[in-house]
Amino acid sequence: MTPAPLAARLRDPRGPLFFPVTAYGPGGSLDLDAYRTHVRRGVEAGAAAVFAACGTGEFHALLPEEFEACVRAAVEAADGRVPVVAGAGYGTALAVRYARLAEAAGADGLLAMPPYLVLAGQEGLLRHYREVAAATALPVIVYQRDNAVFTPETVVGLARTEGVIGLKDGLGDLDLMQRVVSAVRTEVPGDFLYFNGLPTAEQTQLAYRALGITLYSSAVFCFAPEIALAFHRALRTGDLPVAHRLLDGFYGPFADLRAQGRGYAVSLVKAGVRLRGLDVGEVRPPLHEPADDHVKQLARLIERGQALLEGDA
Numbered sequence: 001m002t003p004a005p006l007a008a009r010l011r012d013p014r015g016p017l018f019f020p021v022t023a024y025g026p027g028g029s030l031d032l033d034a035y036r037t038h039v040r041r042g043v044e045a046g047a048a049a050v051f052a053a054c055g056t057g058e059f060h061a062l063l064p065e066e067f068e069a070c071v072r073a074a075v076e077a078a079d080g081r082v083p084v085v086a087g088a089g090y091g092t093a094l095a096v097r098y099a100r101l102a103e104a105a106g107a108d109g110l111l112a113m114p115p116y117l118v119l120a121g122q123e124g125l126l127r128h129y130r131e132v133a134a135a136t137a138l139p140v141i142v143y144q145r146d147n148a149v150f151t152p153e154t155v156v157g158l159a160r161t162e163g164v165i166g167l168k169d170g171l172g173d174l175d176l177m178q179r180v181v182s183a184v185r186t187e188v189p190g191d192f193l194y195f196n197g198l199p200t201a202e203q204t205q206l207a208y209r210a211l212g213i214t215l216y217s218s219a220v221f222c223f224a225p226e227i228a229l230a231f232h233r234a235l236r237t238g239d240l241p242v243a244h245r246l247l248d249g250f251y252g253p254f255a256d257l258r259a260q261g262r263g264y265a266v267s268l269v270k271a272g273v274r275l276r277g278l279d280v281g282e283v284r285p286p287l288h289e290p291a292d293d294h295v296k297q298l299a300r301l302i303e304r305g306q307a308l309l310e311g312d313a
């Protein structure tokens with residue numbers, strides 16, 4: 001049976017959106033076995049989709065052939081149970097190339113990263129994403145952050161673009177997001193998807209829900225799937241006491257810890273996966289490993305989060 005289109009599969013997910021880390025062996029080369037294990041465990045734990053080789057998956061550190069191998073491995077590990085979305089980025093020509101590699105590797109969609117290094121105007125940004133969207137038959141989610149911040153008019157242009165199905169927000173300007181949602185609702189009625197894609201998105205998800213944005217990325221799912229699943233379930237069922245308990249006792253302190261070092265958005269998550277027993281190696285430069293004390297704090301925080309699930313912390 002042909003799977004439903006990506007947008008339909010993402011609309012009301014039963015579990016968190018999983019952004020796996022990329023696994024490396026001791027010498028720093030790709031460890032596809034460990035990566036497959038990481039992805040397979042996430043899918044079996046209840047992820048609703050796999051976003052392979054995106055920010056948490058160190059897209060920036062992968063050669064094109066490594067990227068393709070990772071996406072292919074994620075597709076194999078997901079085995080059709082959930083969709084696999086792959087990162088695509090850098091300048092327009094390379095982003096198009098990554099998009100084609102992802103399509104060849106069997107991905108179901110693309111997360112289009114901000115263009116590399118340039119500060120482009122709205123017209124150029126729109127041209128960039130239109131070229132990426134036109135390059136393959138894959139649906140595209142555009143990632144707003146850093147040098148890719150869009151006016152509501154530009155998002156209307158994106159929503160009108162064949163193949164662009166949604167916007168992932170990593171900026172966190174709720175006033176702008178409200179104006180974007182209003183403009184797209186008025187100008188392009190339909191089912192454009194929005195994702196809260198901030199680091200530790202759970203922290204802000206109650207606020208995003210108030211705008212009607214129910215989709216969010218979860219890096220915590222990489223190393224504490226039981227906590228991420230409990231939070232996701234609490235939001236779906238409206239169990240605010242559980243959501244508040246996890247926010248106050250786990251997600252807030254985790255966001256504080258994650259803010260202790262540059263690049264911890266990735267390296268601390270990877271350390272968390274290792275703490276849970278899967279050797280996914282260290283991060284590649286220009287990232288660096290978190291301080292030992294921060295890893296110890298993370299271990300205690302995971303225990304605390306688990307205890308909160310039993311309601312006995």
Ligand SMILES: O=C([O-])C(=O)C[C@H](O)[C@@H](O)C(=O)[O-]
Nearest residue numbers: 054055056199200217218219
């Ligand atoms: O590209 C990525 O990996 C992300 O932006 C998703 C992350 O899961 C983000 O939500 C985070 O870092 O918590």
